[in-house]
Amino acid sequence: VPRGGASSDNAVSRRDLLIGGGAAIGASALTAAGAFGLSAAFPNEALGYQKQLSGEEVVAFFGKNQSGIQTPIQSHGVFAVYKFKHQASRNEIAGVMKAATVEASRLCSGKSGLSDTDPMLAESPARLTVTFGFGTNIFSSARQKSKIPEGFTEIPKLKIDQLEEKWSGGDLLIQIGSDNPLTLSHANRHLSRVVSSVFEPLYTQIGFQGFSGNTRPGETQRNLFGQKDGTINPKNSEEFNDQVWAGPETDWFEGGTQLVLRRISMKLGTWDLLGEHDKSAAIGRDIVSGAPLTGTEEFDTPDLDAKNELGLSVIPDFSHIRRSVTGSDKNKFLRRPFNYDNGVNELNEPDVGLIFAAYTSNIRERFIPVQERLAEMDLLNLWTTPIGSSVFVIPPGCNEGGFIGETLLS
Numbered sequence: 001v002p003r004g005g006a007s008s009d010n011a012v013s014r015r016d017l018l019i020g021g022g023a024a025i026g027a028s029a030l031t032a033a034g035a036f037g038l039s040a041a042f043p044n045e046a047l048g049y050q051k052q053l054s055g056e057e058v059v060a061f062f063g064k065n066q067s068g069i070q071t072p073i074q075s076h077g078v079f080a081v082y083k084f085k086h087q088a089s090r091n092e093i094a095g096v097m098k099a100a101t102v103e104a105s106r107l108c109s110g111k112s113g114l115s116d117t118d119p120m121l122a123e124s125p126a127r128l129t130v131t132f133g134f135g136t137n138i139f140s141s142a143r144q145k146s147k148i149p150e151g152f153t154e155i156p157k158l159k160i161d162q163l164e165e166k167w168s169g170g171d172l173l174i175q176i177g178s179d180n181p182l183t184l185s186h187a188n189r190h191l192s193r194v195v196s197s198v199f200e201p202l203y204t205q206i207g208f209q210g211f212s213g214n215t216r217p218g219e220t221q222r223n224l225f226g227q228k229d230g231t232i233n234p235k236n237s238e239e240f241n242d243q244v245w246a247g248p249e250t251d252w253f254e255g256g257t258q259l260v261l262r263r264i265s266m267k268l269g270t271w272d273l274l275g276e277h278d279k280s281a282a283i284g285r286d287i288v289s290g291a292p293l294t295g296t297e298e299f300d301t302p303d304l305d306a307k308n309e310l311g312l313s314v315i316p317d318f319s320h321i322r323r324s325v326t327g328s329d330k331n332k333f334l335r336r337p338f339n340y341d342n343g344v345n346e347l348n349e350p351d352v353g354l355i356f357a358a359y360t361s362n363i364r365e366r367f368i369p370v371q372e373r374l375a376e377m378d379l380l381n382l383w384t385t386p387i388g389s390s391v392f393v394i395p396p397g398c399n400e401g402g403f404i405g406e407t408l409l410s
């Protein structure tokens with residue numbers, strides 16, 4: 001059901017719209033227009049109205065945790081990574097974060113920024129979220145190195161890595177998500193100006209998910225391999241508290257989290273040559289339904305002990321889910337990746353992949369054991385190569401009047 005409120009009974013079918021012409025669309029379109037209280041003579045006027053409404057959706061900026069993590073993923077995402085332009089004091093960094101907090105909170109509520117050069121572009125937040133992250137240099141500049149959270153560390157060099165400097169490192173992260181790419185682009189440009197007294201751009205990763213209107217809440221999106229990606233993820237606040245958010249014992253960091261951001265290129269050219277059976281075997285799940293190879297529905301629990309008539313594991317030994325399966329609760333984390341597609345590279349091969357973003361309360365204990373197991377052996381490595389790697393501390397959220405990072409920088 002479209003968010004504008006039309007029921008499926010009186011919605012105009014795609015075919016009606018495609019063939020156009022008054023006769024084909026007349027009756028149902030007029031009913032739809034009536035349902036909106038419009039006097040629209042054409043169905044696209046009514047549909048235009050529905051789109052406007054979903055663009056008005058707002059995600060709260062203020063709160064115990066920063067938004068953009070537990071928030072259901074938006075259809076577009078940007079990870080804008082900055083480095084220090086020059087040495088800055090704790091006060092200077094706090095000043096930038098105060099201004100950035102005010103501007104980000106305004107944009108997320110659908111208001112233009114105070115120093116906005118194009119206020120019209122802020123009118124449709126479409127679930128805009130802005131999430132700030134700190135690299136270790138912020139802790140050293142603010143003379144707060146002792147406050148680097150427990151377990152926060154770079155990912156050790158892995159044998160599968162072919163890291164490029166241009167996609168790695170960084171001192172400040174501004175992660176932005178929205179269902180409206182225009183709003184997102186505007187927010188990104190505006191916030192880059194707001195932090196520019198101290199920070200300059202290092203790299204920007206731009207990604208997308210399937211159009212949000214295409215999936216129902218709780219439904220898993222597909223990645224560019226066609227796989228349902230995100231089946232095993234924390235689903236409610238209890239699981240987020242266990243796996244993602246730092247607890248009260250972490251002092252200033254309570255309500256924060258740690259982000260592993262990796263750019264992973266995907267070799268679509270060779271992946272495309274596989275049939276459905278091999279694609280399913282590589283992951284250990286049916287490529288179409290997302291069900292484990294031992295089940296029938298996406299959310300069935302995989303049976304890792306099941307053998308086929310030849311005595312071989314039904315979920316192959318080197319499949320991605322067998323190798324990544326987290327086993328103990330201690331190793332679980334949130335994966336919230338976006339796809340990227342930059343056309344073709346200089347070799348005329350698809351320049352596509354995953355902006356892999358994992359959020360965990362402790363990178364060393366929870367994330368690295370899983371990553372090392374996958375680097376050691378995972379069928380998916382035949383078609384994937386990590387080309388970028390950064391880690392960020394995501395400070396807790398704040399209340400109105402406060403600022404992101406206040407418990408560290410005040």
Ligand code: HEM
Binds near residue numbers: 231374
């Ligand atoms: C391009 C790279 C990758 C692709 C295409 C990919 C794809 C997938 C897919 C399709 C699933 C099964 C459905 C699901 O539970 O989401 C999955 C599961 C999983 N992946 Fe990945 N993945 C990638 C990289 C990684 C990396 C780098 C890690 C961590 C270091 C990781 C950790 C996991 C975990 C923990 C699961 C859930 C396992 C379970 O408990 O069943 N993946 N991945």
